[in-house]
Amino acid sequence: MKSAPVSFPAIEPAGYSLHDDPRWQLVQRIVASRQFARAPLLSKFLLFVCTEMLQGRQEEISEYQIGVTVFDRPHGYRTVEDNIVRNYARQLRKRLAEYFAADGLEESFRVEIPLGGYVPAFAGREPRQPKVVSGPLAVTESQEDAAEAVRSGGWRKWALGGGVLLAYSAILVWATMVVRARYPETHLPPEPSQLLWSAMFHSPLSTFIVPADCGFNMIEDLSHRQISLADYLNGDFLTQPLPAMDEHSSNDLRTQEYTSFVDLEIVSALSRLSEIDPRRLFLRFPRDLRLDDLKRGNVVLIGSLGSDPWAGVAQKNMNFKIDYRNEMQQAWVINTKPRPGEAAEYVSHWNEPVHQTYAVIAYIPNLSGNGHILLVEGLDVAGTQAAAEMLLRKDALETVLHAASLPEGGLKPFEILLQSTSIESNAANTQIIASRIG
Numbered sequence: 001m002k003s004a005p006v007s008f009p010a011i012e013p014a015g016y017s018l019h020d021d022p023r024w025q026l027v028q029r030i031v032a033s034r035q036f037a038r039a040p041l042l043s044k045f046l047l048f049v050c051t052e053m054l055q056g057r058q059e060e061i062s063e064y065q066i067g068v069t070v071f072d073r074p075h076g077y078r079t080v081e082d083n084i085v086r087n088y089a090r091q092l093r094k095r096l097a098e099y100f101a102a103d104g105l106e107e108s109f110r111v112e113i114p115l116g117g118y119v120p121a122f123a124g125r126e127p128r129q130p131k132v133v134s135g136p137l138a139v140t141e142s143q144e145d146a147a148e149a150v151r152s153g154g155w156r157k158w159a160l161g162g163g164v165l166l167a168y169s170a171i172l173v174w175a176t177m178v179v180r181a182r183y184p185e186t187h188l189p190p191e192p193s194q195l196l197w198s199a200m201f202h203s204p205l206s207t208f209i210v211p212a213d214c215g216f217n218m219i220e221d222l223s224h225r226q227i228s229l230a231d232y233l234n235g236d237f238l239t240q241p242l243p244a245m246d247e248h249s250s251n252d253l254r255t256q257e258y259t260s261f262v263d264l265e266i267v268s269a270l271s272r273l274s275e276i277d278p279r280r281l282f283l284r285f286p287r288d289l290r291l292d293d294l295k296r297g298n299v300v301l302i303g304s305l306g307s308d309p310w311a312g313v314a315q316k317n318m319n320f321k322i323d324y325r326n327e328m329q330q331a332w333v334i335n336t337k338p339r340p341g342e343a344a345e346y347v348s349h350w351n352e353p354v355h356q357t358y359a360v361i362a363y364i365p366n367l368s369g370n371g372h373i374l375l376v377e378g379l380d381v382a383g384t385q386a387a388a389e390m391l392l393r394k395d396a397l398e399t400v401l402h403a404a405s406l407p408e409g410g411l412k413p414f415e416i417l418l419q420s421t422s423i424e425s426n427a428a429n430t431q432i433i434a435s436r437i438g
Contacts, residue, residue: 192401197275211263212303229309304377359387382422
């Protein structure tokens with residue numbers, strides 16, 4: 001259900017109508033888009049600063065004023081102690097970039113919130129450059145130049161040059177055909193890992209990489225309760241009492257976007273893959289992810305249910321599922337339908353400095369079936385590290401990926417259960433102990 005549009009009272013200068021301003025019309029299209037449909041506070045933020053700027057009150061746009069007007073902070077609140085405006089400004093910049101990379105791709109101009117401030121800037125798109133013909137021969141004169149040459153009496157020179165060019169082109173085409181006939185191209189089938197990365201990163205769909213929400217994980221640990229996706233989405237988990245922490249620290253934990261260094265390494269490695277299409281790649285924090293993203297795009301979820309509730313949606317119909325019990329003090333993998341030689345549960349003993357840990361890699365359809373979800377989750381940090389290292393090694397999952405390969409290209413859905421040794425939260429001796437395909 002879409003949120004009702006947010007509006008602000010306006011004192012318009014004589015002869016000026018805000019609603020006739022094409023910049024304001026652009027802002028209205030943005031807040032009505034799917035990128036902003038379920039983000040009422042981001043919409044309110046954008047509408048407020050754009051209203052102020054378009055009506056000539058840009059000098060009144062400040063972090064404090066935004067906090068009071070948009071986020072209902074009390075008059076006199078201290079921005080140095082409450083960073084909600086800065087956090088939402090980062091999200092707003094990301095969401096605007098997503099809009100102009102997708103739904104707003106054809107807009108003739110765009111709006112941005114420049115770094116270091118909150119006053120919006122409207123700028124026209126760069127004019128599209130004429131296509132340039134490249135190759136062994138580059139024609140530098142346009143048709144207009146050629147016509148001018150004819151009119152000015154240089155037609156003989158132009159015609160002679162054109163004849164030479166045509167003859168040379170014919171020879172070049174003939175030589176190319178001879179070489180191809182003598183040395184036919186051999187097309188090697190793509191490696192299975194290439195099929196996986198092409199499906200995730202080189203498709204017409206947008207791809208979202210989602211690292212773990214470590215602040216959420218710590219709130220669960222400190223409150224000794226597992227928090228559902230519904231409570232995560234509506235923000236109820238932010239009100240959990242954290243008696244072991246002072247107010248300033250608990251506020252940071254609730255509002256800051258914390259993730260782990262392991263997740264940062266995974267994101268960095270994924271971003272360097274040759275199959276990446278940067279135009280369709282987005283980094284999304286779990287608190288900003290929307291159910292619509294899991295329906296319309298490809299999603300890489302890093303981390304398990306304890307650090308990202310979206311993993312629960314992904315693993316709903318999977319065979320290998322990570323679960324937490326005993327007030328978040330234990331985690332294990334549930335093997336829904338054990339095969340001969342497999343256990344029904346795989347438990348990790350966190351309290352030991354050296355212990356067995358487990359991880360799951362799953363490649364499954366997204367919620368609409370038109371894309372994919374790649375789930376990389378471990379029982380702990382070492383487990384997630386082990387899963388990522390196996391995933392990013394070309395030969396590590398070769399047996400499973402070959403078995404999942406389709407004759408016409410692409411891969412069947414698959415799940416892989418890994419066992420690794422955690423040595424002071426670092427993975428070692430990782431191996432595949434079970435898998436499911438299709």
